[in-house]
Amino acid sequence: MKNIALLFLVLVLALEPAAAQAQEDFEPEEMTAFIIQAPHGVVENGLAAGDSNLSAYVFFETYHNGNMNVTMEIDVPEGFVLQDTSLHSFSLQTEYEDWYRLIDIYIPEETPPGAYNISASAIVDVNGSKHSIVRKAQIRVASKEEIANEISVSGLVIPSDEDGYGDPRRPSNTLVIRETSPALKKLLKATELQIDREELISTYIGVEVSNKGKSTVSVIVTYDILDIKTGETVKAYKPDLMGMSADAFCNAALKLPPGSSSLASIPLYISDNAMGGDYLLRVNVKLTGSDWTAVKHDQKITSISRKWGPITITFVSILIGLAAVSLFFSRSKEIMDRFKTRNLVLISLFGTVSFAAINLPMTILWELSHAIFGPFSFLFTGLFHEILLYMLIASLVVLIPKPGVVSLFMLVRFLLGGFITGSFTPITFITLSLNAVILELMMYTAGISGKNPDPENRFRMGFVCGIAEMVSGYAGFSVWMVLYRLFYSEWYIIANILISGFLYTFIGAWFGISLGNRLKKVAE
Amino acid sequence: MIGARTIAEATIRDTIIHRIDPRAKILILISTVFVAVALDNPRTMFLLFLIVLSGFALAKMPAIKLKTLAILLILLIWGTIYSQALFYSQLPRTVIFTIISPDFPVLGWLTNGGLFVYEEGLRHGAIQGLRSASILSLGLLMCWTTDSRDMLNGLVGLRVPYSVAFMVVTAVRFLPIIITEVTTVITVQRLRGFNPKKFGSGIIRTTLNILTPTLSNCVRRTGTLAVSVQSRAFRANTERTYLKKLKFSEFDKAVLTICIFAAVSIVVIKLLYNMYTSGIYYTSGLRPVYAIARGYL
Numbered sequence: 001m002k003n004i005a006l007l008f009l010v011l012v013l014a015l016e017p018a019a020a021q022a023q024e025d026f027e028p029e030e031m032t033a034f035i036i037q038a039p040h041g042v043v044e045n046g047l048a049a050g051d052s053n054l055s056a057y058v059f060f061e062t063y064h065n066g067n068m069n070v071t072m073e074i075d076v077p078e079g080f081v082l083q084d085t086s087l088h089s090f091s092l093q094t095e096y097e098d099w100y101r102l103i104d105i106y107i108p109e110e111t112p113p114g115a116y117n118i119s120a121s122a123i124v125d126v127n128g129s130k131h132s133i134v135r136k137a138q139i140r141v142a143s144k145e146e147i148a149n150e151i152s153v154s155g156l157v158i159p160s161d162e163d164g165y166g167d168p169r170r171p172s173n174t175l176v177i178r179e180t181s182p183a184l185k186k187l188l189k190a191t192e193l194q195i196d197r198e199e200l201i202s203t204y205i206g207v208e209v210s211n212k213g214k215s216t217v218s219v220i221v222t223y224d225i226l227d228i229k230t231g232e233t234v235k236a237y238k239p240d241l242m243g244m245s246a247d248a249f250c251n252a253a254l255k256l257p258p259g260s261s262s263l264a265s266i267p268l269y270i271s272d273n274a275m276g277g278d279y280l281l282r283v284n285v286k287l288t289g290s291d292w293t294a295v296k297h298d299q300k301i302t303s304i305s306r307k308w309g310p311i312t313i314t315f316v317s318i319l320i321g322l323a324a325v326s327l328f329f330s331r332s333k334e335i336m337d338r339f340k341t342r343n344l345v346l347i348s349l350f351g352t353v354s355f356a357a358i359n360l361p362m363t364i365l366w367e368l369s370h371a372i373f374g375p376f377s378f379l380f381t382g383l384f385h386e387i388l389l390y391m392l393i394a395s396l397v398v399l400i401p402k403p404g405v406v407s408l409f410m411l412v413r414f415l416l417g418g419f420i421t422g423s424f425t426p427i428t429f430i431t432l433s434l435n436a437v438i439l440e441l442m443m444y445t446a447g448i449s450g451k452n453p454d455p456e457n458r459f460r461m462g463f464v465c466g467i468a469e470m471v472s473g474y475a476g477f478s479v480w481m482v483l484y485r486l487f488y489s490e491w492y493i494i495a496n497i498l499i500s501g502f503l504y505t506f507i508g509a510w511f512g513i514s515l516g517n518r519l520k521k522v523a524e
Numbered sequence: 525m526i527g528a529r530t531i532a533e534a535t536i537r538d539t540i541i542h543r544i545d546p547r548a549k550i551l552i553l554i555s556t557v558f559v560a561v562a563l564d565n566p567r568t569m570f571l572l573f574l575i576v577l578s579g580f581a582l583a584k585m586p587a588i589k590l591k592t593l594a595i596l597l598i599l600l601i602w603g604t605i606y607s608q609a610l611f612y613s614q615l616p617r618t619v620i621f622t623i624i625s626p627d628f629p630v631l632g633w634l635t636n637g638g639l640f641v642y643e644e645g646l647r648h649g650a651i652q653g654l655r656s657a658s659i660l661s662l663g664l665l666m667c668w669t670t671d672s673r674d675m676l677n678g679l680v681g682l683r684v685p686y687s688v689a690f691m692v693v694t695a696v697r698f699l700p701i702i703i704t705e706v707t708t709v710i711t712v713q714r715l716r717g718f719n720p721k722k723f724g725s726g727i728i729r730t731t732l733n734i735l736t737p738t739l740s741n742c743v744r745r746t747g748t749l750a751v752s753v754q755s756r757a758f759r760a761n762t763e764r765t766y767l768k769k770l771k772f773s774e775f776d777k778a779v780l781t782i783c784i785f786a787a788v789s790i791v792v793i794k795l796l797y798n799m800y801t802s803g804i805y806y807t808s809g810l811r812p813v814y815a816i817a818r819g820y821l
Contacts, residue, residue: 169806229616277614332685342750348691349742352698356706367599374606414691419675421661423552483561485652487611491636522740
C-alpha cells in the first residue's frame with residue numbers, strides 16, 4: 001500500500017510539470033489568428049452612417065494541432081443593434097482550421113456622431129486551459145448628410161478603357177451593342193458551352209470617387225442601367241453570367257484617404273437581346289460593408305444597336321445590284337443583241353401591263369391598305385402584287401425562255417415606275433436588281449431558261465420564283481431596317497416572306513404557266 | 525381612269541423647275557436619295573422635306589397634283605407610323621395599347637410575346653416617314669415636271685443603252701392604250717357576270733380573265749410593232765442622232781454641283797461618323813466632322 005502511494009506520488013510529480021509545460025507552450029496570440037473588421041473589408045478605422053446596417057467580419061484561425069473550443073462574444077456599443085446572436089461557440093480540431101462570420105449590426109439614426117468600438121472577445125479552451133483574446137474595431141459614426149457631403153462621384157467616363165480612362169476613339173456616353181458572332185454562337189451550342197463573361201464584356205465604366213472628409217473611407221462602387229422613363233433596371237445590361245448575377249462582377253472597391261480621389265473601372269456586360277435607345281446610368285457608391293447608398297450619380301447614355309446581319313445583307317445586296325447594273329451597262333450591246341426586236345417589244349409591253357395592272361393601282365392601294373391594316377397589309381396586297389406579278393413573269397418566261405428576260409422586265413418596271421410615279425427609291429432598286437439576279441440564276445440552274453429550256457414545269461417554276469422572292473423579300477426588310485432605320489419583328493419578317501414571299505408567289509407562278517401557254521397559242 | 529392618267533402625266537409649264545435638264549433632275553434625285561438615307565437628325569430631315577416641297581411651289585403644280593401628293597404623303601407617313609408603333613424596339617417604350625396579349629392562345633406565342641402599340645414608335649415612325657416622304661415627293665416632282673420623252677433622252681444622255689430606252693419609250697407610249705384595254709376587259713367581264721372584287725379564288729380567276737385578253741392583244745401587237753420599228757432602222761446603226769439635243773444651262777450646272785457636293789459631303793461625314801461610333805476608324809483631326817455629324821446630321 002505504501003508502495004502504491006509512493007508510485008502515485010511519483011506519477012503526479014512527473015505528469016504535473018508536463019501538463020504545465022503544455023499550458024505554458026500555448027501562446028494564444030501566436031497560435032491563433034483573430035481578426036475583426038467593422039465594416040467588413042475595412043482594416044483600419046471604418047465609417048458608418050446612422051440609420052444603416054453594416055456587416056462586421058470576424059475571423060478566427062488556429063495554428064494549434066489539437067482540439068480547441070472557442071467561445072466568442074461580440075460586444076457592440078450601447079444603442080447599436082446586433083442582428084445576430086452575440087455569443088458564438090465553435091470547436092476547431094486541427095491546425096489551420098478556421099471559423100468566420102459576417103455579423104450584421106444596425107446603427108440607429110439617433111446615434112450621436114463619434115468614434116465607437118466594436119469588440120470581439122474569444123475564450124479559447126485548450127485541454128481545459130482557458131485563454132482570453134480580445135479584438136477591437138473602431139468605427140466613426142457620422143450622419144448621412146455629413147458622409148454624402150464628403151463623398152462624391154467627381155467623374156464618370158462611359159465607355160472607358162480597362163483602367164477607367166476615357167477613350168477618345170469612342171463617343172462619350174454611348175454604348176454600342178455588339179452581336180455575338182453567329183458562328184461563335186453555333187460553336188458554343190454545338191459544344192454545349194456557356195458564353196464566357198469575357199465574350200460578353202462590351203466596355204468599361206470609369207468612375208472617379210472623391211473623399212473631401214478627414215478620415216479614410218472605403219467604398220464599393222456599383223452601377224445600374226435603368227429604363228429612363230420607368231426607372232426599372234434593364235436586365236439585358238446586367239445579364240446573368242455563368243449562373244451568377246452580374247452584380248458579383250460589376251463592382252469595384254476603393255479606399256479613399258482624406259482629401260483624395262480614386263478612379264475605378266467596372267466592366268459592363270451587354271447581352272445580345274439588349275435594345276438600343278436612351279438609358280439612365282446610375283452609379284451607386286456605398287460605404288464598404290454598409291447597405292446604405294451614400295452617393296447616387298445619374299448620367300443619360302445612348303445605346304446603339306448595330307445588327308451586323310441586316311447591315312451585311314444590305315451591303316451584299318447593294319453590291320449585287322451595282323454589279324448587275326455595271327455588267328449590263330458594260331455588255332449592253334452583247335446582251336441586247338441576243339434578243340430579237342419582237343422580244344424587246346414583248347418584254348416592254350409586259351412591263352406596261354405589269355405597271356398598269358400592279359404599280360398604278362398599288363400606288364394608292366398599297367399605301368391605303370398599309371394605312372388601314374398596318375404591317376399586316378401584305379396579306380391583302382400580296383394577293384394582287386405577288387400573284388399578278390409572278391403570273392406575268394412566269395408567262396413571259398414561257399413565251400421567251402431566255403436568260404435576261406426577267407432582268408429586262410424588271411428594268412422596264414423600275415424605269416417606268418420611276419418616270420410615272422417617281423418611285424426611284426433605293427429600296428426599289430436594290431430589291432428589283434437582287435430579285436432579277438436571283439431569278440435569272442435560279443431559272444438558268446433549274447433549266448427553266450437557257451440552252452434547252454423547259455419553262456412549263458409548274459412546280460419547278462413556282463418553287464424557283466418562291467425562293468427568289470423570299471430571298472429578295474428578306475433582303476428588302478434588311479434594307480428597310482438599315483437604310484430607313486425601321487424596325488420589324490423577326491416573326492413578322494418570317495410570316496411575310498413565307499406567306500407573301502413564297503405562297504403567293506408560288507400560286508402566281510403556277511397560274512402564270514397556264515397564262516403563258518394560252519399566250520403561246522396566240523403567238524403561234 | 526382619265527383622272528389617273530391626268531395625275532400620272534407631266535404638267536408642262538415654263539417654270540424654273542421645268543426648265544432644269546432631265547439629266548440634272550435624275551442626278552439631283554439620286555443625290556437627294558443619298559442625303560435622305562444618310563440623315564438621322566429629325567430637324568435636318570424635316571428641312572430636307574420642306575426644301576423638296578418648296579420645289580412644288582416653284583413648279584406651280586396644279587391643285588389636283590398637290591392633292592394627290594398630300595394624300596400619298598399622308599398615307600405613306602401614316603403607314604410608317606403604324607408599323608413602327610407596333611415594331612419599335614428601342615428603350616424607353618411605353619405601351620399605349622395591347623393588340624395581342626402575350627397570354628393570347630397561339631398568337632401570343634407566334635408573335636413572340638404579344639403585339640403592342642408603343643408611344644415612342646409613333647414618334648419614330650413619323651420621323652422616319654419623312655425620309656420616304658422626301659424621296660417620294662422629289663420623285664413625283666421630277667415626273668410631274670418632265671415630259672417622258674425628255675426623261676428618256678436624259679437617260680440616254682446618262683449612257684443608258686438605247687435599246688433599253690426604246691423599251692421604256694414603248695412601255696410609256698402603250699401605257700394609255702393598255703390602261704384603256706384593261707378597263708374595257710373589266711367592263712366586258714362584268715357584263716358577263718364576273719365580280720372582280722370577289723375575294724379568294726375569285727381574284728385569281730378574275731385576274732386570269734383580265735390578263736389573258738390584254739396580254740393576247742400585246743402578243744399580237746408585238747409582231748406588228750417589231751416589223752414597224754425594224755423597217756425604220758431600229759438597231760441598224762450603232763450611233764444614233766436625236767432631234768432634241770440636251771444641254772445643261774448654267775443654272776443646271778450650279779444646282780447640280782451644289783446637290784452633288786452636298787450629297788457627297790453628307791454621305792462621307794456620316795460614313796466617317798458611323799465608323800467612329802462602331803470603333804472602326806477614329807482620328808482626332810476629324811473631331812469637328814464628328815461634331816457636325818452628331819449635331820446636325
